[in-house]
Amino acid sequence: xxxxxxxxxxxxxxxxxxxxxxxxxxxxxxxxxxxxxxxxxxxxxxxxxxxxxxxxxxxxxxxxxxxxxxxxxxxxxxxxxxxxxxxxxxxxxxxxxxxxxxxxxxxxxxxxxxxxxxxxxxxxxxxxxxxxxxxxxxxxxxxxxxxxxxxxxxxxxxxxxxxxxxxxxxxxxxxxxxxxxxxxxxxxxxxxxxxxxxxxxxxxxxxxxxxxxxxxxxxxxxxxxxxxxxxxxxxxxxxxxxxxxxxxxxxxxxxxxxxxxxxxxxxxxxxxxxxxxxxxxxxxxxxxxxxxxxxxxxxxxxxxxxxxxxxxxxxxxxxxxxxxxxxxxxxxxxxxxxxxxxxxxxxxxxxxxxxxxxxxxxxxxxxxxxxxxxxxxxxxxxxxxxxxxx
Amino acid sequence: xxxxxxxxxxxxxxxxxxxxxxxxxxxxxxxxxxxxxxxxxxxxxxxxxxxxxxxxxxxxxxxxxxxxxxxxxxxxxxxxxxxxxxxxxxxxxxxxxxxxxxxxxxxxxxxxxxxxxxxxxxxxxxxxxxxxxxxxxxxxxxxxxxxxxxxxxxxxxxxxxxxxxxxxxxxxxxxxxxxxxxxxxxx
Numbered sequence: 001x002x003x004x005x006x007x008x009x010x011x012x013x014x015x016x017x018x019x020x021x022x023x024x025x026x027x028x029x030x031x032x033x034x035x036x037x038x039x040x041x042x043x044x045x046x047x048x049x050x051x052x053x054x055x056x057x058x059x060x061x062x063x064x065x066x067x068x069x070x071x072x073x074x075x076x077x078x079x080x081x082x083x084x085x086x087x088x089x090x091x092x093x094x095x096x097x098x099x100x101x102x103x104x105x106x107x108x109x110x111x112x113x114x115x116x117x118x119x120x121x122x123x124x125x126x127x128x129x130x131x132x133x134x135x136x137x138x139x140x141x142x143x144x145x146x147x148x149x150x151x152x153x154x155x156x157x158x159x160x161x162x163x164x165x166x167x168x169x170x171x172x173x174x175x176x177x178x179x180x181x182x183x184x185x186x187x188x189x190x191x192x193x194x195x196x197x198x199x200x201x202x203x204x205x206x207x208x209x210x211x212x213x214x215x216x217x218x219x220x221x222x223x224x225x226x227x228x229x230x231x232x233x234x235x236x237x238x239x240x241x242x243x244x245x246x247x248x249x250x251x252x253x254x255x256x257x258x259x260x261x262x263x264x265x266x267x268x269x270x271x272x273x274x275x276x277x278x279x280x281x282x283x284x285x286x287x288x289x290x291x292x293x294x295x296x297x298x299x300x301x302x303x304x305x306x307x308x309x310x311x312x313x314x315x316x317x318x319x320x321x322x323x324x325x326x327x328x329x330x331x332x333x334x335x336x337x338x339x340x341x342x343x344x345x346x347x348x349x350x351x352x353x354x355x356x357x358x359x360x361x362x363x364x365x366x367x368x369x370x371x372x373x374x375x376x377x378x379x380x381x382x383x384x385x386x387x388x389x390x
Numbered sequence: 391x392x393x394x395x396x397x398x399x400x401x402x403x404x405x406x407x408x409x410x411x412x413x414x415x416x417x418x419x420x421x422x423x424x425x426x427x428x429x430x431x432x433x434x435x436x437x438x439x440x441x442x443x444x445x446x447x448x449x450x451x452x453x454x455x456x457x458x459x460x461x462x463x464x465x466x467x468x469x470x471x472x473x474x475x476x477x478x479x480x481x482x483x484x485x486x487x488x489x490x491x492x493x494x495x496x497x498x499x500x501x502x503x504x505x506x507x508x509x510x511x512x513x514x515x516x517x518x519x520x521x522x523x524x525x526x527x528x529x530x531x532x533x534x535x536x537x538x539x540x541x542x543x544x545x546x547x548x549x550x551x552x553x554x555x556x557x558x559x560x561x562x563x564x565x566x567x568x569x570x571x572x573x574x575x576x577x
Binding site for chain 2: 141
């Protein structure tokens with residue numbers, strides 16, 4: 001490809017919570033950023049550029065914070081810009097940051113994704129009236145629930161697959177000290193009996209609203225070798241990146257398994273030399289804001305044939321000790337600062353490859369996939385990271 | 391601490407300002423305030439949406455297509471989303487429609503949300519290729535089906551405006567369901 005090699009050489013995140021009231025937005029971002037720098041054994045002086053991404057401004061009521069964040073980060077004078085791609089933004093932002101290094105212009109780039117859901121009401125932001133279309137009076141869940149119902153109809157999946165996903169992710173979250181939701185009492189029955197919000201989505205099958213930030217330092221081959229020598233932690237080499245999108249409405253569009261998602265997966269697998277994703281990928285951090293999206297994305301990402309994804313969930317393949325662990329961190333179902341959620345997926349994949357995931361570490365992860373989607377399931381961003389230098 | 395403190399790390403030492411003296415607070419600091427926010431704006435819908443919105447005022451649903459093409463889009467943005475070619479041919483669609491997907495909502499958002507539980511659904515107006523969002527009325531929420539045939543229920547004539555709000559909800563009509571397989575790709 002002619003691109004320079006690039007690796008994740010530092011990761012940092014905040015403890016996710018419903019209301020992070022003790023810090024302002026710049027303070028929140030700074031916390032994650034400096035943890036990532038510490039992890040890489042670097043200081044801000046070593047950083048050549050900063051690439052940031054957050055959710056749409058009206059989700060937080062904070063307009064264009066990028067205009068004043070350089071000061072808070074101690075990065076005045078460095079190139080700093082923002083990426084916008086709705087819910088997939090955390091993934092897209094990391095990919096843009098990687099491209100800075102691939103291009104050979106920058107040695108070390110800091111990238112940060114975040115959101116303070118507590119300062120506004122994202123659900124309201126998705127439900128405001130506009131004159132040319134009927135108001136969606138049901139929030140994000142009301143948008144996605146009909147597609148989940150259609151998936152259930154087409155696949156003939158048992159009614160409780162969503163419960164199994166939610167139980168797995170919430171139990172995984174207990175192993176991740178940064179996860180927002182820690183529910184030691186969670187059980188199959190408690191999820192099944194939780195309040196029905198947007199039938200077929202129950203309360204315990206949907207993501208929380210979180211405050212938090214995730215940051216990574218990406219480095220060139222030279223920077224990666226120096227960081228490994230300094231910290232003793234191996235880099236996660238980025239061996240494939242891809243972003244794809246499609247129109248929200250178009251004749252023939254399949255919202256259940258969007259073509260852009262299939263194309264994005266095919267593109268990133270081609271770059272990474274993956275021909276059999278179930279065999280060759282050791283774990284996945286997948287963007288699953290509603291439980292049923294795990295089987296839906298398993299199919300969209302090529303881990304299972306169409307209509308068969310739920311079988312992997314049902315037989316435990318996606319459990320921590322299964323063939324393809326999915327969302328060992330607890331996933332979006334346990335932590336959802338929207339603007340950061342994509343970057344958390346990418347970053348957690350890198351942490352698994354680096355052997356940094358602590359209690360939710362899977363043994364022997366060599367290759368991991370980070371996945372994000374956004375908008376009306378129309379924006380996709382993915383990367384594959386590997387312990388082996390490409 | 392010196393009188394001056396560095397407020398940025400780059401350019402080093404160039405930007406300095408006097409140290410800030412913060413008076414001691416009495417009682418707890420205010421950390422959160424709730425402030426209602428609103429934005430008032432003028433909306434210029436353009437040619438395509440003007441035709442659509444004027445149609446709604448007449449209780450008609452206008453779609454559009456690229457000349458010579460088959461796909462009729464509603465509510466449209468002036469171009470065919472697949473080809474990018476402007477849609478200039480106006481085609482009346484509906485008013486009857488088919489439910490292509492739905493969910494039962496037990497928690498409503500926004501001032502216009504009906505009492506819960508209600509059904510939020512996608513409606514494929516006859517002759518169109520993509521669905522519109524709306525709610526279902528005059529039927530029990532657990533009797534709604536994919537493929538169910540429906541018609542719009544309009545607000546009273548003296549309340550008609552150039553808005554989608556003219557359609558209060560959709561209600562079932564006595565026609566056989568459309569097979570779900572025929573609705574793929576039209577949500």
